[in-house]
Amino acid sequence: MAYIIGVSFGWVLERAGFGSSRRLSAIFYFRDMTVLKVMFTAVITAMIGLIYCINLGIIDPAGLYYMPSVYGAQIAGGLIFGAGFVMGGWCPGTAAVGMASGKIDAFLFIVGSFAGSILFNESFSLIKPLYTMGDSGVSFAYSALGMSQPAFAFLFTLVAVACFWGSEYVERAVSGTGEYLGTPFLKAFSLALVSCAAMLFVFTGSAREASGEMDPGSGAAPPPAISEAAILEGVGEAADHIEPEELADALADGEKGLLVVDVRPPDEFRKFNIRGAVNVELKDLADFIRPYKNSGRVVLYSNGMTHPAQARDSLARLGYQNVYILTDGLAGFTERCLKPVSLRKEPLSASDAGKVAKWRRFFNAAGTAGVIAGDGAAADKTDAPAAPVLKTEVPPATANLRLVETVWLKDKLGSAGLKIIDLRPQPEYNRSHIPGAMSLNVESIRGFVDAVPSMLLPAKMLVEHFSMLGLSGTDHVVICYGDKPHDAAIFAIALERVGHAGYSILNGGFAKWEAEKYPVDNRLPAVTRSEYPLPKGPDDFSVGYKKVLEASSSKSAVIIDVRPSEFYSGKKSDEARAGHIPGALNRPYTEDIVKTADIASLKPVDELEKEYLKIVPSRETEIIIHCRTGHQASQTFFVMKSLLGYKNVKWYDGGWTEWSSKEELPIEK
Structure with a gap:
């Protein structure tokens, strides 16, 4: 169908004369106004037709993509x-038509377009500020002008009709053409357009009463799939809420596709939260939640309900129909689901008391967040005062989903969309691995790039790896290492490079999993190749030696060298020169690790925080x-950015290997 439509569109353009650059460029000399007449006709037809189709129920607005208004870029x-149209006489679409007709200038224009696209891609880091300047989200012209949708459509149609008549007048005055000026055809055509636009006032009235007029959304997401009236109706019917008891059952029963999001500040989240929740601040919510749009259930909560309700309504305007807020927030959840039976004012039935005991056992499980003092039936049988919530630091398993504990993964095994990547040597993997885990040699994602060895591969090569692993952009990837946490961190950076949002490192790796006697397997999992999407541009955290040199000279950034101290000082060297980058600080990556027997884990977040704040x-x-090759540095990058929340962390992958090889670059010892 797409092929047929494309060919038909090209044929129409050719018949309209758009296969000739002379005719296209004639508009700039006011000799031939065909471009204006054809394009304006297309815009008016699409505008009126789309409004009718939406109100007839033929087209669901949730299935459309509305371009955001980014004023600087646009x-x-x-x-x-x-400028390109004036100089070349073509636009990309008409140039394709002209090239199909054998026009050499059209072919050259297409080649120039490709070259421009490459230039845009390669210079994106420089023009990125302009690319996002004036981002106002999805907005509608009629709303910005304070008009109704039919009024704007009618006014815009009148402008188009005036342009049609004006074009004919200009053509007659300049080139002696304008053969439609004053003809019955132009009069009938104008009357038909104005009549169709005028009918919108009557036609959309009843539909708007039932479903609400389309309102502008916000952000770069798809258009509002729900009207303000529908949002208010949902609020009135409590359709935007989920009760604490329902959420407790869903979590305890392991409901697949359930995502619980705590929107409080991280320090509050670390003190106490609902088991299984993910901490995402409101400013980051739109980006984080995009892969979960209309898939499963998403529940937002805070201490109260105000901020989650505002976030939920905003997401509803962006087309999210699966986002709910927790009734009475965290306080209500604690009171209604976790409070011991014996401390309640009203007696509970045996069935309800059993549910409370079940919930308390689940949410009070060892190694999880939201630990409640007193457990199970024993607590329910005492008349002691209410036990306070323990103010212990939440383990990384739930304090930050980027770093998870083994108990978290055990509870998630078999969940849809969960993928486990095992980075240990293949013989170790073959002997025993976490059920469903896939083996990957960490060196397979590194190679010789820009004359520097052991560099992380470009995104287009990484997505091929991920496609062979069967990964999709919405999967949650858990990374399992052997005895080197930085193996997991370099794979995490690979995921960051392609824009993969959902991933976690398994703290303690396979050694901890095995020591805790969780399930293992030695069978190879079934894998179906996927087509992992290639990101649109380069990542925003990798820097080259020129940026590092600038930062070193101007002292505009803190440079941290994570190599062992003897290599930093220059006492030892296995590269072209010994020493370190001028002004760089030294914090060996090993200082972030604690080893117990054969288990290497990252230190607790609060301990890391104290050390890095110094x-x-x-x-x-x-x-x-x-570091030397970017491998060990990836671990510190992960700690500072993902665990500690530093907002402007860059990674110099070339490291000392590249720096020491360039004799023009300064060093210190």
Whole structure:
């Protein structure tokens, strides 16, 4: 169907004369206004037709993509496009038609378009500020002008009709053509357009009363799939809520596709939270939740209900129909689900008392967040005062989903969309691994890039790896290492490079899993190849030696060298030169690790936080992290960015291997 539509569209363009650059460029000389007449006709037809189709129920607005208004980028893009049109006489679509007709200039224009696309991609890091300048989200012209949708459509149609008549007048005055000026055809055509636009006032009235007029959304997401009236109706019917008891049952029963999001600040989350919840601050919610749109259930909670309710309504306007808020928030959940039976004012039935005992056992499980003092029936049988919530630090298993404990993974085994990557040597994997885990040699994602060895591969090569692993962009990937946490961290950076949002490192790796006697397997999992999407641009955290040199010279960033101290000082060297980058600080990556027997784990988050705040007190400071080849530095990058929340962390992958090989770069000892 797409092929037929494409061919038909090309044929129509050719018949309209758009296969000739002379005719296209004639509009700039006011000799031939065909471009304006055809394009304006297409816009008016699409606008009126779309409104009718939506109100007839033929088209669901939730299935459409509305371009966001990014004024800086769109103004600059429009000027560049216009300049290209004037100089080349083509636009990309008409150039394709012209090339199909054998026009050499159209072919050259297409080649130039490809070259421009490559230039855009390679210079994206420089123009990125302009690319997002003036981002106002999805907005509608009629709403911005304070008009109703039918009124705007009618006014815009009148403008189009005036342009049609004006075009004919200009053509007659300049080139002696304008054969439709004053003809019955132009009069009938104009009357038909105005009549169709006028009918919108009557036609959309009843539909708007039932479903609400389309309102502007916000952000770069799809358009509002729900009207303000529908949102208010849902609020009135409590359709936007989930009761604490229902959520407790869903979590305890392991409901698949359930995502619970705690939108409180991280320090509050660490003190106490609902088991299985993910901590995402409101400013990051839109990006984090995108892979879960209309898939499963998403529950937002905070201490109360105000912020979750505002976030839920905002997401509803962006087309999310699976987001709910927790009635009475965290306080209500604790009171209604976790409070011992004996401490309640009203007696409970045996059935309800059994549910409370079940919930308390589940949410009070060892190694999970939200630990409640007193457990099970024993607590229910005492008349002692209410036990306080324990103010212990939440283990990384739930304090940050980027780092999970073995008990978390055990509870999630078999969940849809969960993928486990085992980075240990293949013989170890073959002997025993976590059920369903896939083996990957960590060195397979590194190679010779830009004349530097052991560099992380470009995104287009990484997505091929991920496709062979059967990964999709919505999977949650758990990374299991052997005795080197930085193996997991380098794979995490690979996921970051392709924009993969859902991943965790298994703290303690396979050694901890095996020591705790959780299930293991030696069978190879069935894997179906996927087509992992290629990201649109380069990552925003990798830097090269030029950026590092600039930071070193201007002292505009804190440079952290994570190599062992003897290599930092220059006492030892296995590269071209010994020493370190001028101004760099030294914190060996090994200082973030604690070893018990054969288990290597990252230190508790609160301990890491205290240590790093001594080095970099502000989380807003720009930081550049490097080692010899980027491998060990990936661990420190992970700790500072994902666990400690430093906002401007960069990774110098080339590291000392590249720096020491360039004799023009300065060193210190």
